[in-house]
Amino acid sequence: MGPRLRFDRGARYGAAVVTQLFATYLAITTDFTAIIQAESYTGSISTDVPLLNVLQFIVILAAFTAALAMLPTPIAGRIGGITLALVVLLLWAALGIERGVGAIVHPVTLWSFVLNQGFVTLLASVGGWLIARGRHPLTWVVAIVAVVPSITAMAIASVDLPLGAYALIMEAAVVVPGLAAVWIAARWDRALAARPIGQTDA
Numbered sequence: 001m002g003p004r005l006r007f008d009r010g011a012r013y014g015a016a017v018v019t020q021l022f023a024t025y026l027a028i029t030t031d032f033t034a035i036i037q038a039e040s041y042t043g044s045i046s047t048d049v050p051l052l053n054v055l056q057f058i059v060i061l062a063a064f065t066a067a068l069a070m071l072p073t074p075i076a077g078r079i080g081g082i083t084l085a086l087v088v089l090l091l092w093a094a095l096g097i098e099r100g101v102g103a104i105v106h107p108v109t110l111w112s113f114v115l116n117q118g119f120v121t122l123l124a125s126v127g128g129w130l131i132a133r134g135r136h137p138l139t140w141v142v143a144i145v146a147v148v149p150s151i152t153a154m155a156i157a158s159v160d161l162p163l164g165a166y167a168l169i170m171e172a173a174v175v176v177p178g179l180a181a182v183w184i185a186a187r188w189d190r191a192l193a194a195r196p197i198g199q200t201d202a
Helices: 009-029 032-041 049-069 075-100 108-114 117-132 137-155 163-194
Strands: none
Touching (some): 049 075
């Protein structure tokens, strides 16, 4: 009989990382526009598209929840991270639906910025991860990278790019800043933890 596999601390962390990357990938590649418009089409078309869009959104929520729940960290941090991720995604869906039906329109630039798919994905992914991992509150400032996809989208809006090239650029604008943010936060957290109690910066 081979050695018994144990879902120990290392295994949980590895599984959480893989699941978080999968959740982020789903959030980047899934057509959020279709999801937030599904409510408008429910009952008015004879296909299963609205149901499929809702199921896709549920899978994304479940993936983020599972990833953060598996982390070998205190339960309070995991609950906080899950709460942030779910609130961000559900709030985005609610505002997106309202915008889709014309209930909220102006200012157009603001809503285009904060409802950008990459912005929402990074805010949920990076923010949820930092809280669930128990990083020092000062490190949460790295979540500012969430603005990168929105800025990138605005910068290339006037450029005539093929759809595939645009998708790749936007995916890179999420993945690269996201990985950089959590890496910087981890290093920063270690530095803060190593500082003697009572020591302040000059």
